Amino acid sequence: MYDFMEYCLRRYYRQSGWNEENQYSNLCSWSRALLDFYTPQGLSLYLSKLPTPQFKPSYTMNALPSLNGSIGYLYTSRSLDIGTSATVDFQDMVDRFRIVSPEYTETQKRTFMLGSVNHYLLYGRMFFPGARLEAMYARRISDKTQCLVTAVNNPRVSGLPEVAMQLQYDVGKWCSECSYTTDDGLLGLRALYNFDQPESAIPTGQWALGTEIYYGMLDKSAGLSTGLRYRTLPSSGSPPICFTYTLNPVVGHMSTAYVAQISEDLAMCSRYDFSIYSYESDLTFGFEYRTKNRQDNNSPVIQVNGNNSKDTEKLQGLIKARIGFTEGLALMWEGRFKNTLFSIGLTADLSNRSSPIRTIGIEMQYFG
Numbered sequence: 459m460y461d462f463m464e465y466c467l468r469r470y471y472r473q474s475g476w477n478e479e480n481q482y483s484n485l486c487s488w489s490r491a492l493l494d495f496y497t498p499q500g501l502s503l504y505l506s507k508l509p510t511p512q513f514k515p516s517y518t519m520n521a522l523p524s525l526n527g528s529i530g531y532l533y534t535s536r537s538l539d540i541g542t543s544a545t546v547d548f549q550d551m552v553d554r555f556r557i558v559s560p561e562y563t564e565t566q567k568r569t570f571m572l573g574s575v576n577h578y579l580l581y582g583r584m585f586f587p588g589a590r591l592e593a594m595y596a597r598r599i600s601d602k603t604q605c606l607v608t609a610v611n612n613p614r615v616s617g618l619p620e621v622a623m624q625l626q627y628d629v630g631k632w633c634s635e636c637s638y639t640t641d642d643g644l645l646g647l648r649a650l651y652n653f654d655q656p657e658s659a660i661p662t663g664q665w666a667l668g669t670e671i672y673y674g675m676l677d678k679s680a681g682l683s684t685g686l687r688y689r690t691l692p693s694s695g696s697p698p699i700c701f702t703y704t705l706n707p708v709v710g711h712m713s714t715a716y717v718a719q720i721s722e723d724l725a726m727c728s729r730y731d732f733s734i735y736s737y738e739s740d741l742t743f744g745f746e747y748r749t750k751n752r753q754d755n756n757s758p759v760i761q762v763n764g765n766n767s768k769d770t771e772k773l774q775g776l777i778k779a780r781i782g783f784t785e786g787l788a789l790m791w792e793g794r795f796k797n798t799l800f801s802i803g804l805t806a807d808l809s810n811r812s813s814p815i816r817t818i819g820i821e822m823q824y825f826g
Contacts, residue, residue, distance in 0.1 A: 497803030506825035530583035744780035
């Protein structure tokens with residue numbers, strides 16, 4: 459489940475019409491949502507307030523296994539439609555398998571783009587103990603350009619704060635990103651290109667090709683990675699599937715993943731990782747099951763991700779599970795109880811018969 463600050467950032471992107479799915483860093487977003495989910499550890503509490511539409515403070519506390527916490531503040535130059543933990547759409551709070559059609563994305567851009575240029579988001583958080591600071595600044599420069607600056611300062615570590623800068627340019631058909639980090643002098647360039655099918659063919663899916671080139675200015679080292687993705691389009695009527703292949707020839711890592719939506723409530727994924735140099739491999743399986751609150755067919759027609767639906771469905775809970783030869787087993791249940799959002803999860807090593815449970819925890823979040 460997203461914490462409150464991350465949820466606000468995603469709402470800011472959505473209301474300004476920025477499409478995160480069109481970035482190379484999110485090439486494998488479907489498989490990552492099903493297999494790389496975070497399970498809570500110990501007892502965590504998140505409390506946030508909504509004093510004004512622009513300003514939002516947040517407080518966190520982790521009671522187990524050790525006592526720590528943080529204080530954060532977020533400010534946006536434009537009002538954010540957040541809601542409360544009792545009224546927020548639950549499907550916007552969880553990292554899940556989601557289908558966003560290109561038509562819906564373009565409609566969203568036209569709807570929210572008006573007045574979004576030159577607006578910005580400021581975020582800062584201090585962690586205790588240790589007084590480590592992290593900050594973020596996001597600004598929309600134009601309808602196609604956005605800049606993002608993040609910084610981390612740890613007083614216990616000598617040296618200047620670590621700063622990362624990104625300049626993103628998205629025209630829809632392709633998206634490019636230029637980045638630089640000060641801690642290791644890493645300069646990177648990412649790009650993702652979407653291939654259109656011929657006009658005479660019936661559009662059933664979309665291919666995307668992406669690459670990343672980076673160079674370390676301090677250690678004089680370079681790297682390269684590339685990725686390929688195929689997705690079926692929602693308008694084609696075909697079952698939603700996604701295939702991705704990524705390759706990093708420098709470190710010798712390659713990965714293939716396949717995601718398929720079995721039914722309206724069930725999505726499954728498999729991923730195979732292989733090291734070219736050491737011949738080490740790993741196979742991971744996972745699924746996501748949704749529990750929904752369905753209303754009668756007499757409800758008015760609504761649009762969900764660009765598709766018309768006569769049934770109003772609200773996501774109530776999400777169950778995730780994954781099992782792999784390396785990482786073992788992970789289970790998580792996310793839902794809402796009255797005015798509070800919660801996540802319950804555990805990880806286990808099935809090969810360790812004496813003590814198979816690695817971590818177990820619960821996370822509760824309230825804002826209003």
